[in-house]
Amino acid sequence: MKQFYILLIAFLAMRVSYAQELTGRVADARTREALPGVSVNLIATGIGCTCNTQGQYTLSGTKGDDSLKISYVGYITRKIAVSAAAQMPVIYLEASSTNLNEVIVSSSREKQRRTEAPVAISTISPQILQETKATTLDKVLNKVSGVYMVDLGNEQHTMAIRQPIGYKSLFLYLEDGIPIRTVGDFNHNALIEVNMAALRNIEVIRGPASSLYGSEAVGGAVNFITAAPTLVPTAKVQLEASNWGYKRTDFSVSDTRGKAGFYVGGYYADQRNGYMDHSNFHKLAVTARTDVQLNERNKWTTTATLINYKTDQTGGLDSAHFFAKDYRNFQTFSYREVKALRIRSTLDHTWNESNHTSITAFFRHSTIGQNPFYAIKDIRNTLKAKGEINSDAFYSYGVIVQHKKDFNWKQASLIAGVSADYSPATYYANYIDIAKDAAGYYVGYQATDSVLTSYRVGLLNTAMYTQFSFAPVENMRVVAALRYDRMDYDFDNHLPPSAFTGAPSERNNFNALTPKLGLTYNLQHNRGLYANYSRGFAPPNISELYRGVKVPVLKSATYDNYEAGGWFAFAQQKGYVDVSIYQMKGSNEIVSVRDADGSYNNRNAGATTHRGIEWNARYTPVKSIFLRTSGTYASHIFDAYTENGKTYDHNDMNGAPKWITNTEITWKPACLKGFRIGGEWQHISGYYMDAANTAWYNGYELFNARAGYQWKGFECWLNCMNIGDQLYAATAEKSAYGKSYRVGPRQTFNVGVAYTFVGKK
CATH class of the missing domain: 2.40.170.20 (TonB-dependent receptor, beta-barrel domain)
Structure with a gap:
């Protein structure tokens, strides 16, 4: 009987080591934010799952000698041994700098692949933002084809996207898809109101985007x-x-x-x-x-x-x-x-x-x-x-x-x-x-009580x-x-x-x-x-x-x-x-x-x-x-x-x-x-x-x-x-x-x- 119990315990131990549940999360290596929708697959068995909204994955039936393949659109695919992944509560993925097949949100107000959007759109990635160390936004926006953001000093600016350098209301500036300023009250210096230090990335649509965003999205939308x-x-x-x-x-x-x-x-x-x-x-x-x-x-x-x-x-x-x-x-x-x-x-x-x-x-x-x-x-x-x-x-x-x-x-x-x-x-x-x-x-001025304009x-x-x-x-x-x-x-x-x-x-x-x-x-x-x-x-x-x-x-x-x-x-x-x-x-x-x-x-x-x-x-x-x-x-x-x-x-x-x-x-x-x-x-x-x-x-x-x-x-x-x-x-x-x-x-x-x-x- 003693030998039977020893064999049973050994069998169960083998079973646990042979097949176990693996749980972890996947995040962006630079921003450290969760990446929902990442594909996590076992290479040997082909068993896989998709990360949930919090970047979490759960795989059953993993074996210690197997490896994980972690892949996501716009990121470099990683392969990690199951034994190593078990010791990593968070797996980080690096964005690819030469992969156009990235995920964008500005073209349809919903996440989609860049290659499915029939527009001229460019993304300024977290890597570019972090490595450029820009003190003004023109230092990064001018890297985008067709864009010339003019530095007027101390973050003041104007823009030229499919338009000459000018000051008219032909560009729409958005924050998380919402216009920074209201319609009808355009200011070419609107990007003064942007917090550069709190940006994850920037997407630039060149050409009219009024069909989704309305007025002023003529030369482009940022x-x-x-x-x-x-x-x-x-x-x-x-x-x-x-x-x-x-x-x-x-x-x-x-x-x-x-x-x-x-x-x-x-x-x-x-x-x-x-x-x-x-x-x-x-x-x-x-x-x-x-x-x-x-x-x-x-x-x-x-x-x-x-x-x-x-x-x-x-x-x-x-x-x-x-x-x-x-x-x-x-x-x-x-x-x-x-x-x-x-x-x-x-x-x-x-x-x-x-x-x-x-x-x-x-x-x-x-x-x-x-x-x-x-x-x-x-x-x-x-x-x-x-x-x-x-x-x-x-x-x-x-x-x-x-x-x-x-x-x-x-x-x-x-x-x-x-x-x-x-x-x-x-x-x-x-x-x-x-x-x-x-x-x-x-050299100086004197204020008067003469009102030139006053309206609502x-x-x-x-x-x-x-x-x-x-x-x-x-x-x-x-x-x-x-x-x-x-x-x-x-x-x-x-x-x-x-x-x-x-x-x-x-x-x-x-x-x-x-x-x-x-x-x-x-x-x-x-x-x-x-x-x-x-x-x-x-x-x-x-x-x-x-x-x-x-x-x-x-x-x-x-x-x-x-x-x-x-x-x-x-x-x-x-x-x-x-x-x-x-x-x-x-x-x-x-x-x-x-x-x-x-x-x-x-x-x-x-x-x-x-x-x-x-x-x-x-x-x-x-x-x-x-x-x-x-x-x-x-x-x-x-x-x-x-x-x-x-x-x-x-x-x-x-x-x-x-x-x-x-x-x-x-x-x-x-x-x-x-x-x-x-x-x-x-x-x-x-x-x-x-x-x-x-x-x-x-x-x-x-x-x-x-x-x-x-x-x-x-x-x-x-x-x-x-x-x-x-x-x-x-x-x-x-x-x-x-x-x-x-x-x-x-x-x-x-x-x-x-x-x-x-x-x-």
Whole structure:
């Protein structure tokens, strides 16, 4: 009997060692957030499972001598022995830097593979964000093909995506799929309100995206996706400084306990004694996020972002001062101050494998107060000028409801949604007297009790949208989308109407129906083609519609876009190329037209054509070397345009460089793990400075270098921007007042250190 029990115990022990249950989690190696949907398979038996919403997997029947294969779209596949996996509560996957087949969310507001989206879309990965160590967003966005984000100093900016450099409401900026600012109150400096330190990644759609996101998504839409809670306790602190008095501190802390996780992160930046006088600024940005997995079918996510920012304003220099490298600022008192708060709360409910609903409620508040340099106007034959101090503010209360249903027919899916956004906005401007010295510098001002503008606008945007996709034949996918927007403006002028104080109080409304039709064709082996037609629209902004006009008569500008492209992997998946070709025509564009009496009015008098080709290529010839090049060649033409009473039909649009390229090489030597060094070349070709095509700016070449070293939780880096200290203009313009050059950043060295603490579960 004793021998029988011994044999029984031995048999059971063998049974346990032969077949046991294995449980663990899978997370992103850089962000340490859970990766749901990862495939975990036993290589010998083929038994497998998919990670749940919290990145957890459970496998039964595992054997000690077997191995796991962990794979996920856009990540490098790992193989781990079962015995080793049993000792790893969290398995980390590294994102692939040369794999186009990644997961995106911006193209359909739902997760999908990049290769299934018939749009020109690019992703700025967590790796790029972490290794670039950007102090401004243009340092990473300019790596995207077809994108030129213009650095106007101290995080101020404007954008050019399938459009010339300009300041119109042709770009939509999103945070987790929600517009950062309300419709009708566009500000080209909107990205001041983004917390750079709390970003997981960025997705950029080039071309109209109005069929899903509505107005202003014309040249492109940029979606900033916030960091999610980490699976393990994580805390980080980062310090950096530059040779021009820039100092910055980043911080973050995150963890997940049971079904609830949290993330808090942000930064404080301060600039003193820069290369231009009167160019100081400071900014505090904080983001808090909680993710609660209520159960396997319900997830509740809440995010709040707070921004407090103030900067001195630096305007352009005339030719004499610019080329003499005289960086004295003509304005000594202009400033911009931004305060913003955004809160959104989303409930995701999965009904079954075929149905998913999300409900998002959001609140936004933004105030921009400024003494703007561009409002300063000289009074002839005197040492006097006039200007203004103004304030633009709004509150937003909104909701977005979306449902997705998958069908058992032709891999079909239907997305439908409704949204409502009520945003009361106010604008106030007060006249100031400005003193000017004999050298032309504005040295001070005197506030007055003269009110220039004072109004309130109730902005209501209601919309419904739908998108249907299916596979009519193998390897082909067709996507059709349609959105209807109605925008109601309830304008209340607090002053008597005039040519400057604004239009009489009244109500206006705008309607837009924006379609999209596209298809993708999979050529296999990470190769494919796509084509689409899409329409974008931009309603007049409240400043265009009501300020400085007698009667609001403007219509929405519309843009029709046709494009085709493809993606092609090569060299045993060591690299890929994606290419887009497009033509976009704009009509009813809003331009400022001079009337016979010498006054100016905004009118729907413009029409334009935009054509171009965009490319992005990545290649890793050997494991330690990474090559990337991206760019665009484009033509932007006035079909119909009148300025100051003169017609400029068929002229090149001003501020429109034909060539924009960004090329980078990075070396990560195998003999020194954690070390990286890289060089970057930014090329902006020449362009006309005015619509008459009478003045030309030659563009510029810019070279940057970055080096860094990471060992365990410690990291240090040194970045050198504009290595050759080249004199260049971020923007170059010509007007009736002469030529104006906005000085681009001079040679800048940024040095930083960081430490990341990672706990264990």
